[in-house]
Amino acid sequence: MQSKNVLTIMMAVAMLLPAGLVPVASAQDRDRDRDQLKTQQQIQDKDKLQTKDQLQEKDRIKEQERVRERERERTREQTRIERPEKPQHERAERPERGGR
Secondary structure, three states: OHHHHHHHHHHHHHHHHHHHHHHHHHHHHHHHHHHHHHHHHHHHHHHHHHHHHHHHHHHHHHHHHHHHHHHHHHHHHHHHHHOOOOOHHHOOOOOOOOOO
16 A cells, blocks of 8 residues: 555655646746747837837938929029020021922
8 A cells, every 4th residue: 555655645745746847848938938028029129229229311302302392493594584585576487308
């Protein structure tokens, strides 16, 4: 009967032993998962910053283009003021080119 009790105790210990190891492995898994999550968040934050920088750069380029267009328009206006177009009757007539 004593061997039966020993077997029962050994079976109980064997059944509890893997259960005791699982929480240790789970804690390691949680630590690993937490570290992976932190790494993913850092990557996402970096991507957000890059995207934000890219958008700011695009906005800056668009603004530069608007400024250049305004300057071109001012130059055109000044040219028109300095050299007004000749009236229609003062323009030199060009001879028509015919295929004959």
